[in-house]
Amino acid sequence: MPIPETTHLQFLVLGALLDGEQSGRYVRDKLAEAGHKKSGPAFYQFMARLEDMGFVEGRYEAKVVEGQPIKERVYTLTGDGVRAWEEVRDFYLVHSGRVLRRAGQ
Amino acid sequence: MNPRFKLGPAIDRKMLVIEAGCEYVLRPDRMLGADDVEVRIDDFPFRNPKEDQLRTISELAVLQHARIELWDRHTRICSWTYAETDTPDAVEGWLRGTLLQLRSQPESEAFSNDGSSISDKQTAQHGITRFWDLFSVILPQSVRERVYEPARQELLDDYLSVRGKFPTKWGTRWINFAFTVRIAVMVAQSLRAWLGDKALAWLWWLLIAVVGDGVVRGLRCLFFQFFGRL
Numbered sequence: 093m094p095i096p097e098t099t100h101l102q103f104l105v106l107g108a109l110l111d112g113e114q115s116g117r118y119v120r121d122k123l124a125e126a127g128h129k130k131s132g133p134a135f136y137q138f139m140a141r142l143e144d145m146g147f148v149e150g151r152y153e154a155k156v157v158e159g160q161p162i163k164e165r166v167y168t169l170t171g172d173g174v175r176a177w178e179e180v181r182d183f184y185l186v187h188s189g190r191v192l193r194r195a196g197q
Numbered sequence: 198m199n200p201r202f203k204l205g206p207a208i209d210r211k212m213l214v215i216e217a218g219c220e221y222v223l224r225p226d227r228m229l230g231a232d233d234v235e236v237r238i239d240d241f242p243f244r245n246p247k248e249d250q251l252r253t254i255s256e257l258a259v260l261q262h263a264r265i266e267l268w269d270r271h272t273r274i275c276s277w278t279y280a281e282t283d284t285p286d287a288v289e290g291w292l293r294g295t296l297l298q299l300r301s302q303p304e305s306e307a308f309s310n311d312g313s314s315i316s317d318k319q320t321a322q323h324g325i326t327r328f329w330d331l332f333s334v335i336l337p338q339s340v341r342e343r344v345y346e347p348a349r350q351e352l353l354d355d356y357l358s359v360r361g362k363f364p365t366k367w368g369t370r371w372i373n374f375a376f377t378v379r380i381a382v383m384v385a386q387s388l389r390a391w392l393g394d395k396a397l398a399w400l401w402w403l404l405i406a407v408v409g410d411g412v413v414r415g416l417r418c419l420f421f422q423f424f425g426r427l
Contacts (some may be wrong), residue, residue, distance in 0.1 A: 130350030133387040158361040165347035
């Protein structure tokens with residue numbers, strides 16, 4: 093099994109989007125929970141790269157805060173994104189299984 | 198009763214703002230370089246108190262800088278600009294379809310009764326937040342769209358939430374100052390993210406150019422295999 097190209101951070105973000113469409117803020121909070129804090133611009137640049145790779149799709153959704161209309165960036169996982177996430181998951185499942193078996197012997 | 202349209206001579210770019218449950222928003226990129234159209238819609242319950250007609254040019258001028266693509270299905274706020282690349286007939290057809298759809302809803306659902314105008318709501322954003330836009334002109338357009346804008350909207354969300362909690366004069370001033378600083382920092386972060394990205398891309402390109410793509414891939418695999426053994 094080849095080493096996946098997807099990074100740990102990308103894996104984390106793709107995993108956060110597995111349940112469906114989420115706002116950028118939500119995904120950023122998930123990253124922060126996992127101990128990886130990113131500034132707003134750094135995070136959205138990271139997401140833009142994921143969009144370029146075809147793993148996620150982003151769009152703006154209107155939202156009203158205190159009576160004022162604003163926009164919010166929301167992201168959806170694409171088919172490629174799901175496959176990339178599964179590839180990393182399978183890779184670690186296979187390799188962690190080998191390590192555990194070796195430790196058991 | 199169907200709404201009637203009267204297409205008048207070119208006057209000015211106009212924005213039609215309706216608080217309603219419509220789903221059609223004309224995209225800003227379709228709004229360039231077209232003749233302007235004056236639309237008069239009779240017998241349609243606009244919230245605008247000026248009979249059934251849209252605002253005058255001077256009133257609309259306030260709205261020209263308002264953000265487009267405002268659509269919220271909860272508050273039913275919708276705004277768009279017409280007078281676009283479409284021909285007047287196309288604009289008319291589009292508008293007619295939209296308004297007919299609006300009219301199919303009960304008026305109580307389609308319009309709020311709080312008496313405030315959308316323009317007031319929108320122009321309320323134009324003071325300090327428009328000033329913030331000045332900071333972003335230093336950024337290239339791609340960075341502004343991809344990196345800065347989503348982050349700015351997030352900050353705007355915070356700003357509006359906090360401002361609602363401290364509506365006093367000095368509270369607002371302090372919040373405006375604090376968020377202005379945050380916007381400035383955010384622009385700097387956007388620049389950093391952009392330059393960092395450029396530098397990384399350049400270094401990667403240099404490495405590939407010097408040692409070749411295959412070698413770089415091999416090194417990468419070796420790196421992962423080595424750390425995988427640890």
